[in-house]
Amino acid sequence: MPLADGSTSPKISVVVPVYKVQGYLRACLDSILSQSFEDFEVVAIDDHSPDSCGRILDEYAALDARVVPVHLAENQGIGKARDAGALKARGEYILFLDSDDTLADGALQAIADRLAATDNPDILLLNHVRTYWNNRVQASAAGELLAAAGEDVFTALERPEYLGMFAVVWNRAYRREFYVDDHHFTFTDGIYEDALMVYKTMLTAQRIAATDHVCVEYRQRRQGNSMRTPGRKHFGIFEQYQRLFAFLDERPHLEPVRALLFERAVSHYLFTLAREDRIVPKDRAEFFKLAAADYKRFKPRGLVLPEGTQGTRFQLLERGSYTAYSAVMAASNTRREVIKRATKVKTKLGKTAYNRLYQLHLRRPVDENLAVYAAYWNRGVACNPGAVYEKAKELAPNVHGVWVVKRDAVDTVPAGVDYVVANSPRYWEVMARAKYLVNNVNFPNDIVKRPEQVFLQTHHGTPLKQMGIDQQKYPAAAKNMSFAKMLERADKWDLSLTSNQHSTEIWERVYPCAFEAVEFGYPRNDVYFRATSEDVTRIRRELGIEDGKTAILYCPTVRDYQKGYVPRIDLERFCRELGPDHVVLVRTHYFYGADPRLAALQERGLIKDVSRYPVVEDLCLAADALITDYSSIMFDYACLDRPIVSYADDWEVYRKARGVYFDILSGQPGETPGATATTEDELISVFRSGAWNSAEAAELRAAFRERFVQFDDGNAAERVVRRLFLGQDRGPTVLPLDERTPAPAPGVVAKARIPQQPTAERGLIGA
Known part of the structure; x- marks a missing residue:
């Protein structure tokens, strides 16, 4: 249809109101933009969302002209956001889609086909399914009713049974001229606004049609749905229906449907x-x-x-x-419900009765100056919790920190650090009474999270591989895992720490719980911006790396589809091909035990097995380059702005068995951190040809750093401590990427240590 400016209007305008859905927004937009039917636009209304939704919309708009972002200056609510979208829409039809829902495959084509078959009705009713976090899909109750309509066109008075459909605006498409131009429909304030709009439009429309094609996938959010948040706002339902009956009073011809x-x-x-x-x-x-x-x-x-x-x-x-x-x-409660509740109570009592001491401590007041730390399932002082602990000693010395460690990890605890052994008597006391809980994984199921306690989940990496409930689709990852229990553990989080927006979005979606994301950066990465050339030199000497040698850190990750450590490189050949000027540091995943093959290679002086070296950050500082596959160490190492080589010889197998969020081999800026190899020969060639440290690799690394080294600037730990322990909303502002100075690379340090030789010109002057 030609518009006043001479352009042609699309057939469908998909209006998407957007507010605090950064974890779901990409899936929503992707489901629209990937439709086979292409004659549409997406009018996305950023309802002054406090998270990164607005930035995501602009990102999509820059890549696809069909995305039209509208940014509201203040939050107005979903109804007014939809109104703004409807006024901005240019399509012949308006389809409202909530930003945490998705369009099913073929939805727009099915809508367009039925509109053509029914000669463009005022309203087209659509089918939908409900989708759940555990991948369960539930058909709508209206499927048979919609199918029965066939290609009939009718009014609500002629077919009042269609007024009994789920009263939401996203399960129907509206002819824009009918909706906007002829009747000027707008939403009322408050929730339950859908019901009023649905009934008013249905009772006004002269031509209604239907399709039983599933068009909308209605996400049943486990938490975060405003309709599932208790409060006085739900009293707004009365005003909405009072408006409906006032609408009916003004239209006596609608009396036949009043009882319905x-x-x-x-x-x-x-x-x-x-x-x-x-x-x-x-x-x-x-x-x-x-x-x-x-x-x-x-x-x-x-x-x-x-x-x-x-x-x-x-x-x-x-x-x-x-x-x-x-x-x-x-x-009226059924006997089954009573039995179910009784069983649940009995189970809960059985779980807590095992330790009466713990129950006694839970009755004592919370210690406002006590913090409990743990990392990697109680493996010792490490990672983000370790960096937070050190900074807290400096900025919040009144808060006493206690570490939870396994019995066989006690020897690794540094001198002067207070600790408790897991499941010891004091362990139950500190877990019950600590005000602050800090961990990079979860505490056990039997730990009770008291309302007064604050749990900071620091995580321990940026997700490349699929995490949380996304793992349900991958048997190798989901084996022996209870996702319901996993989410119960995540329900205890109050704060979720992230180092980049990618992580923020993923964590919000795959752990559908009520935590708050804090985009402060990873405290463990502060050292990459604070270490000096002297630190780099010291660490290399402690590791026995000779001056002038290029140190390559090789860190493969664990394979869920394999048992035990399986070498993916013939390290003897690799070291021989690289020559004596290189030294390879090999660090296997902490899930694996000592490997005799690596020990043998180390005895022969071919490699350095640093699998049990306690501080991985030191290894990164000492290395001139990193080789990894799918390990999250690549995101941390990117802080140093040194070469990263992706060696993924089993990419297709890993991708299908474990699942990934993006393709590190794609060569696309922001996905691939540098040179890549999928075979051992290619890996050797990458180093012998110099591709590992080429200008092209540096360009890829720069784009990768822009996307993933977003909040890491050397001040993450301070931001965390000020927020968690001192209650300060603002810590040091995140420095722009081009203003950060990573620790100097070993090659730079070596050059700086070479005494400057006098030139001939200097010699003459000196004379």
Whole structure:
């Protein structure tokens, strides 16, 4: 359709209101942009989202002209954001899509086909499915009803059964001229605005059609859904339905559907009242009273009550006695529900009764100046928790830190560090009483997270491989894992630390819990910006790296589809091909034990096995280059701005068995950190040809650093300590990437140590 400016309007405008969904937004946009039907635009309304949603929209708009971002100056709510999108839309049809939902494959084509077959109705009703975090998919209740419509076109008065569909605006497409130009529909303030809009548009439309093609995948968020957050805002439901009945009063010809809409309204009231995640106990009597008042006010003549239990609820509401309603509802609990609750209580008691000492400590007050630290399943003082611990001693000396360690890791604890052995008597005391809990993994299931406690989850890497609930699709990763238990552990997090926006988005989506993301950088990486040339020299000497040699750190990650350490490089050949000017430091994953093959190669002087070296950051500082496959060490090493070589000989197998978020072999800026190799011959060639340290590799590394070295600047630990222990919202501002100075590379240090020789010119002057 030609527009006033001479351009042609798209068939469909997908209007996406966006607010605090950075973990889901990319999936939403990708589901639209990957549709086979291409005659559409995406009008995405950034409702002044406080996270990175606006930046993500701009990123997509820069890559695809069909994405039209609109940034609101202040938060206005989903209804007003949709209004702004509808006014901006140029398409013949408007499809509202929530930004945490996705379009199913072929959705837009199915919509376009049915619009053509029904001669462009005012409203096209769509089918949907509900999707859950555990990959369960539930069909909608309207599937058969939608299929029965075929290619019929009708009004709501002619087919009132379609008013019984799930009352949301995203399961229907609106003809823009009908919606915007003819009737100027706008959303009202508050929640439950969908129901009012759905009924008003359905009762106004002269031509309605339907398709049973599944078009929308309605995500059932485990947490974070505003409708599942209890509070007084749910009382707004009364005003919305009062507006609906006022709409009906002004249109006597709609009297035939008044009883149906009354039943829908009352059922919605009762549903909302019964939900503990909407109406809190202290507000239920008041909510019931207001619902009863609306019942009496709007009850139509000749109302036929629903059958069964629902009809009983209607009668109780009409009586207006909340006491009677509560008694009947309590008595209606089935025996199965009672048994289920009893079993749950019994199980919980069984889990906690094993240690009465722990129960006693849980009754004691929380110690406001006690922090518990742990890392890598109690392997010792390390990683982000270790860096936070050191900075806390400096900035928050009043907070006493205690480390949890395994019994066989006690010897690794540095002198002067207070620690407890896991499951010892004092362990239960500090876990029960510490105000602060800091870990880079999870504490065990049997640890109770008290409301007064604050749990900082620091994580221990940037995700390349699929994590959290995403692992469900990959049997090698999901083996013997209870994802429900995993999420129960993640429910205990209060703060989730990230070092880049990529991590923030992934953690939010794959751990659908109620934590707050803190984009402060990884404290363990501070050393890469604070270490000096003297530190680099000292570490290399401690490792026995001779002056002038190029040190290559080789860090392969664990394979979920294999047992034990399996060498992926013939290290003897690799060292021989590189020659005596190189030294290879080999560090296997901490899941593996000592490997006799590496020990033998070290005895022969071919490699240095640094698998048990306690501080991986020292190894990175000592290395001139890194070789890795899928290990998150690449993201940390990128802080140093030194060459990274990706050696992925089993890429296809790993990708299918473990799953990845992007292709490190693609050669695309922001995905590939440098030179790549998929065979041993290619790896050798990368070093012998100089490709590992080429200008092309440096360009890739620069783009990789821009994406992933986002918040690491040497001040991450201070930001964390000030927020966690001192309650300060602001720490040091993150430095721009071009203003950060990483520790000098070994080659630079070596050149700086060479005494400057006098030139002939200097010699003459000296004479």
